[in-house]
Amino acid sequence: MYPPKRMLRTALLLASAALCPHLPARGAEPAGIEEILPSCLSCHGELGISSMPGVPSLAGQPDGFLQWQMVYFRSKNRKSDVMEPLAASLKDGQIRALGAYFAALAPPRPDQVPDPDPDPALSARGRQLTGTRRCTSCHGDAFDGAKAAARIAGQREDxxxxxxxxxxxxxxxxxxxxxxxxxxxGMTSDDLTALAHFLSRFPNP
Ligand code: HEC
Ligand code: HEC
Structure with missing residues (x-):
């Protein structure tokens, strides 16, 4: 399942470029996302907030996380019948520009998060599991993610x-x-249901 060394190196170079925005990009790749962006938005939402079942919101995700996921789709290390072919032709410069674009959009806000909570007991169970499994140690106390770790607050429940x-x-x-x-x-499907229920309603500021 691990990417071949060369791909891994490209991925690491990409990620380090993302973390050091003051370094000049290698080569002179133009941003060049004007033509593909509308297709991305048609599924992921005009503002990067998805209203389509099974499609994640991208708005406000950490730049590093977004870039890694596109690299994983492109190298087929992350499977998706939809995203693999779309990512296959993305150039490194486009991946950087797309990551920056979606990272800069405002994340889903409480008024866009499903409410009222139809099952507070399930949310309480989800909250408890995030404690025992130490989810915040990587995703942050606000579940807003950082670097390669996703923002999971306010993401679609499904x-x-x-x-x-x-x-x-x-x-x-x-x-x-x-x-x-x-x-x-080792978590049960009920556990994962509770986590998804809780996190999808966790308000972003
Ligand atoms: C036909 C609908 C569709 C289009 C068009 C589309 N996506 Fe996706 N995208 C998806 C789906 C579905 C997933 C979730 C895949 C899975 O199940 O893991 C996804 C996942 C992603 C992810 C991972 C997000 C996460 O939270 O893990 C990124 C990043 C992404 N897409 C970027 C893009 C970009 C950039 C474009 C435009 C080049 C694009 N997508 C176009 C449907 C689409
Ligand atoms: C040791 C660090 C770490 C811990 C602990 C952790 N995560 Fe993650 N999480 C990550 C990283 C890194 C990613 C991105 C992984 C990838 O590239 O697919 C991620 C991705 C995710 C995603 C996918 C998001 C998306 O948009 O595709 C979800 C959902 C998630 N984590 C939920 C959780 C939950 C719930 C817990 C606690 C049960 C948890 N995480 C604990 C590091 C962590």
Whole structure:
């Protein structure tokens, strides 16, 4: 499942470029996302906030996280019938520009998050699990993510559940340290339902 060395090196170079915005980009790749962006927005939402089942919101995700996911789709280390072919032709410069674009959009706000909570007991269970599994140690106290770790506050509930089951069942691996498969190891589907319910309603500021 691990990317070949050369790809990993490209991915690392990409990520380090993202973390050091003052370094000049290698080569002179133009941003060049004007033509592809409308297609991205048609699924991920005009403001990067998705109203389409199974499609994640991208607005306000950490730049590093977004870039890594596009690199994983492009190298087929992350599986998706939809995203793999779309990412296949993305150039490094486009991935950087797309990451910066979506990272700069405002994340889903409380008034865009499903409310009122139809099942507060389920939310309480989800909150408890984030404590026992130390989710905040990587995703932050506000679940807003950083670097390669996703913002999970206010993400679509159906998508969160899918992502968590993908990690648990080995369909998605994530970064080389396998942080997520470890984090959800041995959890039941009821546990993952509770986590998705709680996190999808966790308000972004
Ligand atoms: C036909 C609908 C569709 C289009 C068009 C589309 N996406 Fe996606 N995208 C998806 C779906 C569905 C997923 C979730 C894949 C999964 O199930 O893991 C996704 C996932 C992603 C992710 C990972 C987000 C996360 O939270 O893990 C990124 C980044 C992304 N897309 C960027 C883009 C970009 C950039 C474009 C335009 C080049 C684009 N997408 C076009 C449907 C779409
Ligand atoms: C050791 C650090 C770490 C811990 C602990 C951790 N995560 Fe993650 N999480 C990450 C990283 C890194 C990613 C991005 C992985 C990838 O590239 O697929 C991620 C991705 C995710 C995603 C996918 C988001 C998306 O948009 O695709 C979800 C959902 C998630 N984490 C939820 C959780 C929950 C819930 C917990 C606690 C049960 C948790 N995480 C614990 C580091 C961590």
């Amino acid at each position: 998508y969160l559940y899918k992502a968590l089951t993908d990690y648990r069942d080995g369909r998605r691996v994530g970064g080389g340290v396998a942080a997520m498969p470890d984090a959800v190891f």
